[in-house]
Amino acid sequence: MSSRKSAPIVALHAVSFATPDGRDLFTDIDIAFGHDRAGLVGGNGIGKSTLLRLIAGELTPRSGTVERSGRIGTLRQSVQVDDRAPVADLLGVAEALGRLERLAEGRGSLDDAAEADWTLESRLAIALANVGLAGLDPARRLASLSGGERTRVALAALLLDDPDLLLLDEPTNNLDADGRAAIARVLAGWKKGAIVVSHDRALLRGMDRIVELSGLGARAYGGGYDLYAERKAA
Known part of the structure; x- marks a missing residue:
């Protein structure tokens, strides 16, 4: 488990968001992201990419606030x-x-x-x-x-x-083994903040913590994917 200091770069306070047709994606999310690498996981359609866009300032929450204290850089799913x-x-x-x-x-x-x-x-x-x-x-x-x-x-x-915070949305999708290894190397050496949406368990194992997004909100688990899976199973 990492000992990185985690002074918030982004903090979400009671953030809620709904789709244009009025369906609630999530409500009252309270979580902060600092100088650590967080893997963002959750079921398909739960709103992981939407949460990244809220953090980046590309979307406005229905309610709540998003505070930012640093520069944010985003890597898209497709370029x-x-x-x-x-x-x-x-x-x-x-x-x-x-x-x-x-x-x-x-x-x-x-x-x-x-x-x-x-x-x-x-x-x-x-x-x-x-x-x-x-x-x-x-x-x-x-x-x-x-x-x-x-x-x-x-x-x-x-x-x-x-940037102070990297946002990576499924960065290893459609990459070959060399490309996946390159992404993993970059994140392993990254000393600032990162939020990584991914289903790639090998990549998620290198995270400092896992944040699970669900209908109940966002919950953080210290350590990488394996520790998260153990705690979920328990």
């Missing part, structure tokens, strides 16, 4: 991209890399020099290596990447942004 675009676009660094290229070729402006991020290339190399895509050319077309590789590029973009 929608323009196949003709370069990898740099999905990474969000196309403009910054272009600025560095102009300066290196002696074509840069004073604005380029003032705004240049001289650490970007090294940070980008580290982020891509961390998701198992070391040496990937940012100029490469996204059309040449598999869906799993695009998901890993999107995760590298999150690592570059370095």
Whole structure:
């Protein structure tokens, strides 16, 4: 069990949410997420993805409040991209890399020099290596990447942004063994907060705690998936 400090990055107070047709998904949820890795589990349709969207501020609760004290980054279940675009676009660094290229070729402006991020290339190399895509050319077309590789590029973009809290919704869906291993490595080394919605028990075993979402609300269990399963069985 992790000894990480868990000062809240996000705290939900009496949060309730209903579907557009008026069906209650959950009511009066009180839970906080800090600098630990939480696996979010529960039955299909219970509202796990909705809860992530509430935490991210993309949805508004029917009642209650969501307090945030840090930056939040979200990895989607599916990554929608323009196949003709370069990898740099999905990474969000196309403009910054272009600025560095102009300066290196002696074509840069004073604005380029003032705004240049001289650490970007090294940070980008580290982020891509961390998701198992070391040496990937940012100029490469996204059309040449598999869906799993695009998901890993999107995760590298999150690592570059370095948010306080990662939200990962089924991150290992449709990934091969290398992709699943890359996600697990990133989370194992992540020192900030993370909330991971997943059915992947191998991934959930590495969490600091499991949060179960049900019709009764949200309940936290310290430790990874195996300890959670033991306690549920007991």
